[in-house]
Amino acid sequence: MGRNVVLGVDSSTQSTKVLAVDTDTGEVVARGQAPHVVSTGAARETDPEVWWRALGEALAQVGPYAAQAAAISVGGQQHGLVVLDREGRPVRPALLWNDVQSAPQAAALVAAHGAQWWAKRFGSVPGASFTVTKWAWLAEHEPEAAKAAAAVRLPHDFLTERLTGAAVTDRGDVSGTGWWATDTETYDSGLLDTIGLDPALLPRVLGPGDAAGTTLPGLPLRAGALVASGTGDNAAAALGLGLAPGQAALSLGTSGTVFTPSVARPADPSGVVAGFAGAHGGWLPLACTLNCTLAVDKIAALLGRDREAVEGGGSAVVLPFLDGERTPNLPYASGLLTGLRHDTTPGQILQAAYDGAVYTLLGALDEVLAVDGGAPSDEPLLLIGGGARGTAWRETVRRLSGRAVRIPVAEELVALGAAAQAAALLTGETPAAVARRWNTTAGPVHDPVERDDAALDRLGTELARTFGAG
Numbered sequence: 001m002g003r004n005v006v007l008g009v010d011s012s013t014q015s016t017k018v019l020a021v022d023t024d025t026g027e028v029v030a031r032g033q034a035p036h037v038v039s040t041g042a043a044r045e046t047d048p049e050v051w052w053r054a055l056g057e058a059l060a061q062v063g064p065y066a067a068q069a070a071a072i073s074v075g076g077q078q079h080g081l082v083v084l085d086r087e088g089r090p091v092r093p094a095l096l097w098n099d100v101q102s103a104p105q106a107a108a109l110v111a112a113h114g115a116q117w118w119a120k121r122f123g124s125v126p127g128a129s130f131t132v133t134k135w136a137w138l139a140e141h142e143p144e145a146a147k148a149a150a151a152v153r154l155p156h157d158f159l160t161e162r163l164t165g166a167a168v169t170d171r172g173d174v175s176g177t178g179w180w181a182t183d184t185e186t187y188d189s190g191l192l193d194t195i196g197l198d199p200a201l202l203p204r205v206l207g208p209g210d211a212a213g214t215t216l217p218g219l220p221l222r223a224g225a226l227v228a229s230g231t232g233d234n235a236a237a238a239l240g241l242g243l244a245p246g247q248a249a250l251s252l253g254t255s256g257t258v259f260t261p262s263v264a265r266p267a268d269p270s271g272v273v274a275g276f277a278g279a280h281g282g283w284l285p286l287a288c289t290l291n292c293t294l295a296v297d298k299i300a301a302l303l304g305r306d307r308e309a310v311e312g313g314g315s316a317v318v319l320p321f322l323d324g325e326r327t328p329n330l331p332y333a334s335g336l337l338t339g340l341r342h343d344t345t346p347g348q349i350l351q352a353a354y355d356g357a358v359y360t361l362l363g364a365l366d367e368v369l370a371v372d373g374g375a376p377s378d379e380p381l382l383l384i385g386g387g388a389r390g391t392a393w394r395e396t397v398r399r400l401s402g403r404a405v406r407i408p409v410a411e412e413l414v415a416l417g418a419a420a421q422a423a424a425l426l427t428g429e430t431p432a433a434v435a436r437r438w439n440t441t442a443g444p445v446h447d448p449v450e451r452d453d454a455a456l457d458r459l460g461t462e463l464a465r466t467f468g469a470g
């Protein structure tokens with residue numbers, strides 16, 4: 001007898017990953033992965049057709065499970081602006097979450113209404129990552145493309161629609177647009193009017209547990225398989241970990257993120273904490289940096305060193321803002337290296353890059369955990385994302401946080417969370433209950449070590465001195 005299998009997809013910045021997961025046990029029985037192309041230079045863009053082709057390639061790698069799976073769900077990188085024509089073809093490449101060209105539009109939108117208004121109504125103060133600022137940029141710089149729009153989607157909506165034909169999104173991902181009000185859980189027609197975006201172009205927002213539909217014929221999938229709503233990648237990871245309020249995750253990928261579910265609706269006027277909705281109800285306060293694994297890998301490459309070839313000690317400080325930065329909000333910043341002495345070694349400079357990438361995430365973690373008013377939790381911090389496989393990343397987080405860290409053995413928590421969402425459609429459980437049944441957080445716990453306050457002080461001083469940020 002064949003296994004009961006579901007498929008979970010993570011269409012993230014650098015690649016698409018597909019997991020085929022045994023619904024009963026949570027065992028990953030097959031996996032596939034195919035790379036994306038992200039533009040270099042001033043813009044960060046990817047043609048959505050690249051995601052669609054990558055999904056096909058990754059599905060091909062899971063072999064017969066693609067046609068066997070009874071349900072599928074797509075988690076995707078958040079915020080990206082996908083503009084489609086009447087035939088559902090991209091009008092132009094998608095503007096990604098880490099494209100900071102819309103920083104002037106973000107500043108103008110915040111100035112027009114005030115940070116308090118944004119936080120209170122939308123749960124977030126939009127920086128250049130938010131979709132609303134990208135639409136404003138498009139309307140200003142490429143009005144013909146904006147006029148040609150017959151549909152506006154997020155990355156995961158685009159893929160879900162290709163699978164089902166349904167124009168839908170979910171509350172987790174839509175909460176990162178900046179045009180969906182978290183206080184009323186509706187699109188804000190007044191705001192859409194001011195940015196010239198017709199609400200008819202937007203997808204319907206599904207509720208927790210709703211299905212998007214079933215697979216269209218002609219796909220390399222079981223005809224009529226259930227397709228879950230999908231969600232943004234961080235919300236999917238929260239599902240994949242079965243996170244409960246007070247349990248926090250730190251994700252080390254192209255972006256660095258920290259998040260925890262909360263009962264209270266986040267509304268941080270400082271803009272550090274984004275007030276996202278959870279995929280299955282509740283809230284998901286989150287902070288995100290633009291420069292994480294790619295930035296540190298680039299610095300390792302510039303130094304001609306393996307990413308693990310770090311050395312402790314010394315006084316070097318690196319602020320690895322190679323793409324500008326979002327936390328703190330410094331979209332025009334570039335990377336900075338200071339504190340060099342005659343005895344500084346290349347390995348110390350590389351370690352300083354890791355420190356610089358982790359520093360603001362840990363500061364933001366306390367703010368994320370404070371949304372529910374609790375004291376910072378003593379629970380081990382769950383470390384996920386590609387970087388969690390690296391010793392240098394793990395040891396940097398331990399040394400700068402002074403906290404215990406747990407590394408789940410399960411990799412690809414976003415795809416696993418999508419798979420849990422798909423399985424939940426079949427079993428009637430919540431995705432979190434599925435994830436707990438699958439024991440997705442199992443993995444070694446690394447005990448706390450003494451916090452390196454000297455390194456934290458050096459970084460804090462440099463951020464304040466150079467950028468006036470802390």
Ligand SMILES: Nc1ncnc2c1ncn2[C@@H]1O[C@H](COP(=O)(O)OP(=O)(O)O)[C@@H](O)[C@H]1O
Pocket residue numbers: 012013014015252253254255293294297307385386387388389390391393
């Ligand atoms: N063994 C490893 N050690 C440290 N870093 C790793 C390892 N394997 C992958 N990575 C890092 O993981 C990153 C990709 O992580 P991932 O979470 O898949 O990114 P994204 O979801 O943004 O596409 C790469 O940029 C790479 O630096």
Ligand SMILES: O=C(CO)[C@@H](O)[C@H](O)COP(=O)(O)O
Pocket residue numbers: 012013014076077078079097129176232233234253254255256257274288
């Ligand atoms: O913008 C955010 C969160 O607000 C990013 O976390 C993106 O969702 C991209 O994620 P990765 O590709 O780095 O996983």
